[in-house]
Each structure stands twice: as C-alpha cells, then as structure tokens.
Amino acid sequence: MQHFAASKNLVEAFKFRSLTRHAGKRSVSVSACGDHQVAFVFDTKVSREMLTSKAFVGFNYFESAMAPAIAAGERFHFIESFYNSTLLFKEGAEHHELKRSFHRTLETLCEELRAAQPSILAYFRKRSGRIVSAFDFSNALVRICAGLLIARLTAIPMKRVLRALALRRNVFFYFYHPSRQRATNDALSHLYGRSPPAEPGTSEWAEHLLAQSLIVMGIDPMVGSICASVVDGQDERFAAGASRYSATSFVSRICTHPTAIAGTEYRPGDVCYIALVPAEDEVAKTYAGSSSSLAFGIGVHACIGKHLSLVVLEIAEAVFRDAFSQGFAEPTEIAPDGAFLAFRRI
Numbered sequence: 224m225q226h227f228a229a230s231k232n233l234v235e236a237f238k239f240r241s242l243t244r245h246a247g248k249r250s251v252s253v254s255a256c257g258d259h260q261v262a263f264v265f266d267t268k269v270s271r272e273m274l275t276s277k278a279f280v281g282f283n284y285f286e287s288a289m290a291p292a293i294a295a296g297e298r299f300h301f302i303e304s305f306y307n308s309t310l311l312f313k314e315g316a317e318h319h320e321l322k323r324s325f326h327r328t329l330e331t332l333c334e335e336l337r338a339a340q341p342s343i344l345a346y347f348r349k350r351s352g353r354i355v356s357a358f359d360f361s362n363a364l365v366r367i368c369a370g371l372l373i374a375r376l377t378a379i380p381m382k383r384v385l386r387a388l389a390l391r392r393n394v395f396f397y398f399y400h401p402s403r404q405r406a407t408n409d410a411l412s413h414l415y416g417r418s419p420p421a422e423p424g425t426s427e428w429a430e431h432l433l434a435q436s437l438i439v440m441g442i443d444p445m446v447g448s449i450c451a452s453v454v455d456g457q458d459e460r461f462a463a464g465a466s467r468y469s470a471t472s473f474v475s476r477i478c479t480h481p482t483a484i485a486g487t488e489y490r491p492g493d494v495c496y497i498a499l500v501p502a503e504d505e506v507a508k509t510y511a512g513s514s515s516s517l518a519f520g521i522g523v524h525a526c527i528g529k530h531l532s533l534v535v536l537e538i539a540e541a542v543f544r545d546a547f548s549q550g551f552a553e554p555t556e557i558a559p560d561g562a563f564l565a566f567r568r569i
Contacts, residue, residue: 230398232263233496237397237472237559240500242451245472249502251487259492267505267517269485270497274474274522278482279495281524283312284475288399301411301420302394302404305435308423310527318523324429325527332372333534339371340538344545351546356568357453357555360547361446364539369437369445372531376434379414387414393443396561407439414438436528444470445532447564449539454555454566461540462533469500469518470564471526 232252239246249266264270273279283306289299306312310321346367347354354360366388373388374381391410392403420435421427447470452461455468478493489495499517519526526532558567 233397233473236263236265236498237561240472240557240559240564242455242557242564243467243469243500244503244505245498245500247502248504251485253487256494259494260490262487262489262493262495264495264497265502266485267498267501270499270517271521272484273476273495273497274517274520274524276482276484276522278478278480278489279476280314280479281312282475282477283307284494285394285399285404289404292401299404299408301415301435302408302439304420305411305432305439308432309436309439310432311440311524314523321429321432322527325433328376328430328433329528329531332375333531335375336368336372336531336534336538340541343367343538344542347542347546354547354551356551356553357450358566358568360453360543360551361450361539361566364449364542365442365445365535368535368538369442373414373434373437376430377414377420383414383416387411387438388442391438391442393560393563393565394439395443395563410438411435441528441532443560443563443565445535446470447566448532448536450555450566451564452536452540453543453551454557461536461543465533465536466516466518468564469516471499471518471520472559472562472564473498473500474520474524474562 236245236247245265247265251262251264251266251269253260253262264273285302285306289303293299293303310318310325313321343364347364350363354363366385370381370384370388373379373384377384387410390406390413392406394400394403394407396403421431448465448468449461451468451470452459452464455464457464474497476495476497478489478491478495480491482489499520519529519532554569555566556569558565
C-alpha cells in the first residue's frame with residue numbers, strides 16, 4: 224500500500240524520542256495517499272479517542288508490502304502464517320475467543336515464571352562479570368525469560384529456542400523492511416526445524432501462536448522497558464516505570480466507517496499512525512500515572528501480555544538489584560527502532 228511511502232513523519236518524530244516523549248509537538252497531520260488519507264496522530268489525547276473508537280480497527284499492514292516479493296517467488300511461510308493468525312489483526316468474535324484462550328495460558332505462564340525466579344537469579348549471579356552494559360543485561364534477561372516460556376509452550380528444547388531468538392529482528396520498523404521479515408521468518412523456521420507448528424483447530428495451536436507472538440512482537444518492548452529503567456536510574460519499580468517510558472511508541476489503525484475526531488474527518492480506508500507517548504509540549508503530570516498512560520494501549524487491542532510483561536519487569540528488577548546494583552562498565556544510549564524504544568551499547 225502507498226501509505227508505507229509516507230513514513231517520513233514517523234521517522235522525524237520518533238528517531239529522536241526521549242525516554243518519555245517523542246520529538247514533535249502535539250499535532251494531527253493528514254496527507255493524501257492514493258484514494259485515501261494517511262494520518263499521523265502525535266497527541267495522546269486524540270490517540271486515546273481513536274483507540275477507543277469503533278471506527279478504527281487493526282489490520283495486516285504487512286500483507287500488501289510483502290506482495291511483490293511473494294509474486295517474485297519469495298516465500299515467508301512462517302511469518303505470513305503468523306500475520307494471518309495473530310490476535311493483533313483479528314476483530315470481533317474471532318478476536319474475543321482467541322484473546323480469552325490466551326488469557327488462561329498467560330496466567331499460568333506468569334505463575335511458572337515467578338517460580339523460576341530463583342533459577343534465573345542464580346544464572347545471572349554466575350554471569351554478572353560478563354554482562355557489561357544495561358543493553359546486554361536487558362537483552363539477556365528477556366531472552367532467558369522468553370526462552371523459558373516458548374520452550375514450555377512448544378515443548379521445543381531451550382537451546383533451539385535461544386538460537387531462534389538470536390536470529391529474529393524487530394519487524395515493526397518505520398516502514399516495511401524486507402531483511403527484517405526474512406530474519407524473523409528464519410527464526411521461526413529454525414524454531415520448528417522439520418516439525419511444522421501445530422495447526423489451527425488443534426489443542427496446541429493457541430499455545431504455539433502465543434509462543435510465536437513472543438518471538439515476533441514480545442521481545443523488543445520488554446527489552447526497551449527494562450533498559451529504560453536501568454538507564455534512567457529513577458528510584459521506582461521497573462514495573463511502574465513501564466507506564467512512563469511506553470516502550471511501544473506508536474501503533475497503526477485503519478478507518479472502517481466515516482467518523483470525525485478532534486475536528487478531523489476520517490473515511491473508510493484511511494490509515495492512522497497513533498502515538499502512545501506524549502509530545503514535547505504535553506503536560507508531564509497528565510501521563511505520570513498508569514491510569515493515564517497508553518504504554519500498553521487501550522481499547523479492544525490493548526496489550527494482552529501486560530501482566531506477563533510486568534512479571535518479567537519484576538524479575539528483571541530483582542536480578543538487577545541482586546547482581547548488578549553497582550552499575551555497568553559500559554554506557555548505553557537510546558537508539559529508537561521503529562515502533563519501539565530501543566537502546567544500544569556505546
């Protein structure tokens with residue numbers, strides 16, 4: 224779709240985002256794109272209205288961008304299958320039923336991850352001398368936690384799971400990025416090897432889809448949130464910090480029927496990029512509490528993994544205070560990566 228060419232506004236707003244803000248002023252800009260409009264919403268008050276409006280839904284924005292490569296004979300079997308099945312792009316009864324099945328499994332995973340905390344602590348105590356930056360720590364902690372969960376969900380050995388996680392990349396960039404899609408498809412391919420994942424309709428299917436969700440879209444925001452807490456050094460719980468930092472910078476929605484929000488008219492087919500972090504000129508105290516934060520989204524597509532993410536953050540804080548309270552030898556800086564707040568070792 225042509226709206227992928229209209230990413231300049233996203234790049235400008237988020238490539239210089241801080242821990243708690245994007246780099247622009249409050250605004251809503253609309254551009255013509257073929258027969259439709261593309262809107263860039265950089266005001267969280269408007270974002271909240273749009274995310275709770277029934278006129279906007281999630282959609283598979285990767286599908287049309289992948290079409291040329293598929294037409295040329297390239298296949299992304301695993302990642303295509305995930306996009307066709309993921310909760311992120313489902314609506315209505317299908318979305319509700321899948322979400323309900325995920326909730327039951329996620330509660331069990333939270334309990335199991337808490338039970339594994341002593342072992343995770345012991346693992347990092349032994350390796351504390353090898354981890355030299357907040358970036359390294361955050362990546363290692365999330366991969367261990369996610370690895371344990373994925374291995375549990377799929378019954379695939381931990382060694383294979385960790386190798387798959389090493390192959391994946393963030394596919395939610397400012398625009399469609401073919402090499403990132405290939406890398407994540409390769410990660411899923413390596414995970415399953417010669418054994419195909421469970422098929423829809425089987426008892427194991429929802430668990431495999433949840434495991435794939437962790438690989439494709441669960442790693443980056445958890446890493447970003449942990450890293451932000453360490454780098455910022457605030458005297459607060461890591462889980463509380465997640466509401467201020469909002470590791471997910473923006474989300475995409477498409478309009479399904481005519482509506483007007485904050486003085487802007489939207490028509491069916493209009494695509495909207497919606498900021499979840501405040502602008503430079505928004506009042507800080509309005510977004511300090513978790514009740515006003517959009518860090519985990521709001522509305523039908525609010526992050527279903529919020530509770531699990533908070534458990535990972537609690538474990539990360541415990542490990543950090545136990546094994547790394549003295550800090551790290553090498554500094555870490557913000558390096559936003561598309562839809563996510565990301566970091567790099569300097």
